[in-house]
Amino acid sequence: MGHAETLLAMGGAFVAAAVIARLGRRIGLPTIPLFMVAGILLGPYTPGFVLVDDPHEFEMLSALGLVLLLFYLGLEFHVDDLKKGGRKLFAVGGIYLLLNVGAGLGFGFALGWGTREALVLAGIVGISSSAIVTKLLVDTGRLGNPETRLILGIIVVEDIFLALYLAAIQPILGGAEGAAEMLWQMGKAFGFLLVLAIAARFGTRLIGKVIAVKDDELLVISFLGAAVLIAGISEKLGVADAIGAFMIGLILGGTTSGPRIRELVHPLRDAFGAIFFFVFGLSIDPGDIAVVAGPVAIAVGITIVGNLAAGIAAARMNGFGALPAANIASTLLARGEFALILGTMAAAAGLDERLTPFIAGYVLILAIIGPLSAGITEWLVPRLGLHPGDEAKIPRHAEG
Incomplete structure (x- = not known):
C-alpha cells in the first residue's frame, strides 16, 4: 500500500467508524461494537466496497490503540477504592470472578477446542x-x-485480576516448551509486575517530579513515550504489552500530574x-x-x-434489594475491550481459528444486550422472579 493509499485508508477508517457509531448512538448502542461493525462492513470478507485489503497494514495503529486503552x-485504577471496600469488596469481586471465569473455563473445555x-x-x-460499564453508569x-460504588469496586477487582491473568497466560499462549520454560517465563512476567508495583507504591513522588x-504538549509527549516504551519493554521480556501499559498508567495516575494526564489522554x-x-472487525469473516x-x-x-447469580449474591452481601441486584447484573453484563485483547493475543499465538469469529459474535451480542437490559431493569425485576419491594430494605450504611 502506497503513501496516498495508506492515508486514504486511515482517514476512511476514522470517518466510517464515526458515521456508523453516530447512527448507532441514536438508538442507544455503545460505540465499541459499532466500530467493529464498521471494520466488518469495510473489510475484505464483506461484499461491496473494501477499504482495507489486509488488516495487518494497520497493525501498528491497532497496537497503539491497545496500549492507550490499557x-x-x-490511570483510572484507584487503590483507595479497594481500601474503602475492604474484605467485603474483595469477597464480592471474588464471587463475581469465580462464577463467571469458572463458567467460562468449563464452557471452554466442554467445547473441546483445546x-x-x-x-x-x-x-x-x-x-x-x-x-x-462506566459509560452505562453515566448514560x-x-x-x-x-x-454504583459496588459496581465500580467489582471493576477494580477485575482490573487486578486482568493484570495477573495476562501475566500468567502470556507464556502459555506463547507456546513455552516444558514446565521449566513456562515457569521461567511466568517468573519474568510476575517479576516485571512486581517491579512496576513497587514503583507504583514507593516511586510515584520521584516519577511525578x-x-x-x-x-501540555510536553506532558503528552512524556506520558505517551513512557506508555509505549514500557509496553515495548514488556513485549521484549515476553510479557504482554498490555500489562506494561496498564502498570505505567497506574504509576502515572498516582502522581500529581495524574488528573491532567487523564484529561489529555482521553x-x-x-x-x-x-x-x-x-481493525479487529477487518479480520472478521x-x-x-x-x-x-x-x-x-x-x-x-x-x-x-452467571451475571444474574453474581448480581444477586453481591446485592445480598451488601444489604441491597432486587432492583439494585438487577442493576448490578445488567450493568456488568457487557463484554468488550478485554475480550478483543485476548482475541488479538490468541490470533497472534496461532490458536484455533474459530476463536476470532466467536469473540466477535459474543462481544457484539452482549455489547448490545447489556445496555438495553440496563435501561429496563425495573421491567425485568418481576420477570426474573425477584421482588421489587425489597429495594426499600436497603440499610442506612449501604446508601453512603
Whole structure:
C-alpha cells in the first residue's frame, strides 16, 4: 500500500467508524461494537466496497490503540477504592470472578477446542467491559445510586485480576516448551509486575517530579513515550504489552500530574481505541460467525445466568434489594475491550481459528444486550422472579 493509499485508508477508517457509531448512538448502542461493525462492513470478507485489503497494514495503529486503552485503564485504577471496600469488596469481586471465569473455563473445555483456547475463553466470558460499564453508569444516570460504588469496586477487582491473568497466560499462549520454560517465563512476567508495583507504591513522588511539566504538549509527549516504551519493554521480556501499559498508567495516575494526564489522554484513547476495534472487525469473516453461532448463543446464555447469580449474591452481601441486584447484573453484563485483547493475543499465538469469529459474535451480542437490559431493569425485576419491594430494605450504611 502506497503513501496516498495508506492515508486514504486511515482517514476512511476514522470517518466510517464515526458515521456508523453516530447512527448507532441514536438508538442507544455503545460505540465499541459499532466500530467493529464498521471494520466488518469495510473489510475484505464483506461484499461491496473494501477499504482495507489486509488488516495487518494497520497493525501498528491497532497496537497503539491497545496500549492507550490499557494505559487509560491503569490511570483510572484507584487503590483507595479497594481500601474503602475492604474484605467485603474483595469477597464480592471474588464471587463475581469465580462464577463467571469458572463458567467460562468449563464452557471452554466442554467445547473441546483445546486447553489454551479454554483458558482464553475463561477470560473472555469472565471479564466485563470497563469502558461500556462506566459509560452505562453515566448514560443511565446511576452514578449516585448506592449500588454504583459496588459496581465500580467489582471493576477494580477485575482490573487486578486482568493484570495477573495476562501475566500468567502470556507464556502459555506463547507456546513455552516444558514446565521449566513456562515457569521461567511466568517468573519474568510476575517479576516485571512486581517491579512496576513497587514503583507504583514507593516511586510515584520521584516519577511525578520527573514527568511534571506545565506545558501540555510536553506532558503528552512524556506520558505517551513512557506508555509505549514500557509496553515495548514488556513485549521484549515476553510479557504482554498490555500489562506494561496498564502498570505505567497506574504509576502515572498516582502522581500529581495524574488528573491532567487523564484529561489529555482521553481523546487519544478514543481515536486510537476506535482504530483497534475497527481493525479487529477487518479480520472478521461474517460467514465464520455463522459457523460458531451455536457456541456463541450458549456462551451468551451462560454469561447472562452467571451475571444474574453474581448480581444477586453481591446485592445480598451488601444489604441491597432486587432492583439494585438487577442493576448490578445488567450493568456488568457487557463484554468488550478485554475480550478483543485476548482475541488479538490468541490470533497472534496461532490458536484455533474459530476463536476470532466467536469473540466477535459474543462481544457484539452482549455489547448490545447489556445496555438495553440496563435501561429496563425495573421491567425485568418481576420477570426474573425477584421482588421489587425489597429495594426499600436497603440499610442506612449501604446508601453512603
